[in-house]
Amino acid sequence: MQLVQDEEEDISVAESLDDDGLPSLELSPESKDRGREQNGNKDRVIEAAEGSFVSDFYRSGTDWSCLLEKNTQERPPERKLKQTNLFELWGFKKPDDSNAKPRVSSLSLKRTRTQWISVESVNDRMNPKVPCLGNRSNGGGNNLRRVCPFYKKIPETSFTVDAFRYGLIEGCSGYFLSHFHCDHYAGLSKRWSYGSIYCTPLTARLVKKFLLVNPSFVHPLELDIEYVIDGIKVTMLEANHCPGAALVHFRLENGQCYLHTGDFRACKLMQSYPLLVNHRVNVLYLDTTYCNPKYRFPSKEDVLDFIVKTTKNSLKRHPKTLIVVGAYSIGKECVYLAISEALGVKIYTNASRRRILQSFDWTQLSGKLCSCGEETPLHILPISSLRPETLAEYLKTYKHKFTAVLAFRPTGWTYSEASGNQLDLIKPSTRGNIMIYGVPYSEHSSFLELKEFVQEWLKVSPQWKVSPTSTRPRVN
DNA sequence: GCGATCAGCT
DNA sequence: CACAGCTGATCGC
Numbered sequence: 001m002q003l004v005q006d007e008e009e010d011i012s013v014a015e016s017l018d019d020d021g022l023p024s025l026e027l028s029p030e031s032k033d034r035g036r037e038q039n040g041n042k043d044r045v046i047e048a049a050e051g052s053f054v055s056d057f058y059r060s061g062t063d064w065s066c067l068l069e070k071n072t073q074e075r076p077p078e079r080k081l082k083q084t085n086l087f088e089l090w091g092f093k094k095p096d097d098s099n100a101k102p103r104v105s106s107l108s109l110k111r112t113r114t115q116w117i118s119v120e121s122v123n124d125r126m127n128p129k130v131p132c133l134g135n136r137s138n139g140g141g142n143n144l145r146r147v148c149p150f151y152k153k154i155p156e157t158s159f160t161v162d163a164f165r166y167g168l169i170e171g172c173s174g175y176f177l178s179h180f181h182c183d184h185y186a187g188l189s190k191r192w193s194y195g196s197i198y199c200t201p202l203t204a205r206l207v208k209k210f211l212l213v214n215p216s217f218v219h220p221l222e223l224d225i226e227y228v229i230d231g232i233k234v235t236m237l238e239a240n241h242c243p244g245a246a247l248v249h250f251r252l253e254n255g256q257c258y259l260h261t262g263d264f265r266a267c268k269l270m271q272s273y274p275l276l277v278n279h280r281v282n283v284l285y286l287d288t289t290y291c292n293p294k295y296r297f298p299s300k301e302d303v304l305d306f307i308v309k310t311t312k313n314s315l316k317r318h319p320k321t322l323i324v325v326g327a328y329s330i331g332k333e334c335v336y337l338a339i340s341e342a343l344g345v346k347i348y349t350n351a352s353r354r355r356i357l358q359s360f361d362w363t364q365l366s367g368k369l370c371s372c373g374e375e376t377p378l379h380i381l382p383i384s385s386l387r388p389e390t391l392a393e394y395l396k397t398y399k400h401k402f403t404a405v406l407a408f409r410p411t412g413w414t415y416s417e418a419s420g421n422q423l424d425l426i427k428p429s430t431r432g433n434i435m436i437y438g439v440p441y442s443e444h445s446s447f448l449e450l451k452e453f454v455q456e457w458l459k460v461s462p463q464w465k466v467s468p469t470s471t472r473p474r475v476n
Numbered sequence: 477g478c479g480a481t482c483a484g485c486t
Numbered sequence: 487c488a489c490a491g492c493t494g495a496t497c498g499c
Binding site: 181182183184263289290328329331382383384411412413443444 | 487488489490491492
């Protein structure tokens with residue numbers, strides 16, 4: 001998602017706002033009467049300059065053709081998507097003072113539920129493709145290559161974020177990687193040769209070790225240190241997502257600031273990041289995975305307490321219980337670290353995951369890993385194997401040591417509507433001696449956390465005020 | 477055969 | 487549903 005800031009001296013990216021706080025399509029006096037709402041239905045006419053940020057912003061919601069190169073044979077999927085006014089969704093009301101300049105002025109979404117957004121499709125598979133010329137594109141039965149969407153490009157720079165699957169991107173010399181999850185690094189391999197890759201040191205180690213990318217392309221940037229790259233000031237900030245994940249902050253020579261959150265979980269601590277407190281952000285690219293009021297989940301700490309308490313209770317009743325935590329390749333480490341510390345037990349997982357976890361260089365984690373499943377009641381398995389049949393099979397291999405399984409599946413999706421914020425209401429699914437808890441341990445922001453994150457910028461801008469309305473998103 | 481990429485699936 | 491993959495088919499080399 002992007003928030004565009006209104007600054008009269010910076011018209012190239014941050015055009016003026018309309019009454020909804022969305023980027024205005026009125027770029028010149030001649031086009032003053034164009035780009036207005038149509039039919040009272042908030043469908044917008046695309047009149048802005050071809051290829052401009054505003055043009056792409058709106059086109060992406062209704063028409064994929066802006067992402068297509070000329071002469072393409074492939075038609076984009078027909079979808080009726082609209083830019084949603086997040087200010088409205090979050091209940092922020094624009095005041096009457098028409099002279100006021102908001103600190104952040106417009107929003108567009110990145111990856112969220114498709115029924116009420118906008119920019120990015122569920123994943124890149126929905127993006128249009130163009131015929132592949134020169135660069136090979138083997139596999140999958142066609143000769144098409146995807147085109148980098150505008151919202152992965154940082155305006156007025158030669159930088160992109162998480163855009164590795166598009167081959168060589170014209171005008172891009174710096175490819176930023178926000179974190180080491182496959183949907184973000186897709187396209188990176190040992191054959192990468194399209195330009196410099198910037199990421200945190202931890203992510204850099206993983207990229208070199210597991211994707212075998214030529215180290216000469218990989219440039220680690222320490223958190224909280226401002227680097228000057230191609231004349232742009234760049235700072236990586238802790239994203240509170242998975243290990244090595246970063247928000248990327250860009251400050252241009254003309255004063256424009258852009259913040260790309262990658263995937264992140266907004267928290268109070270972020271409100272103290274000096275770069276975010278002291279500087280306006282003109283365009284904000286935001287992770288809106290749970291940008292719907294129905295997603296309410298507790299703090300990580302509360303969930304960890306619940307997991308530890310549940311584990312202790314189980315072991316008290318059934319000392320021969322095997323504790324299983326489901327996890328992706330990286331992420332959710334705090335869940336099993338908390339159990340490990342509370343019970344004073346080691347952590348078993350297979351060799352390939354141990355190799356990844358050891359690459360973090362976290363001594364408090366590495367020291368707790370062990371290579372023998374009999375040695376500890378705490379095992380880490382891929383989240384996909386947290387099914388009763390699979391766990392029953394797994395238990396068989398340790399039948400002399402363990403007689404029951406207590407498993408935790410940590411994700412934000414399992415926790416939304418009915419149970420609200422009451423952890424104690426979570427009911428496990430039980431089959432025989434296998435018990436599986438879906439726990440609301442999320443590494444993405446909840447709706448409220450997203451709202452509060454954005455609100456920080458609005459606060460310092462007195463012309464915006466918070467309205468207690470409960471505006472719901474439009475559902476198509 | 478190998479590595480990369482795709483659709484389908486969860 | 488959507489996240490962050492996983493699997494198997496298919497392609498170029």
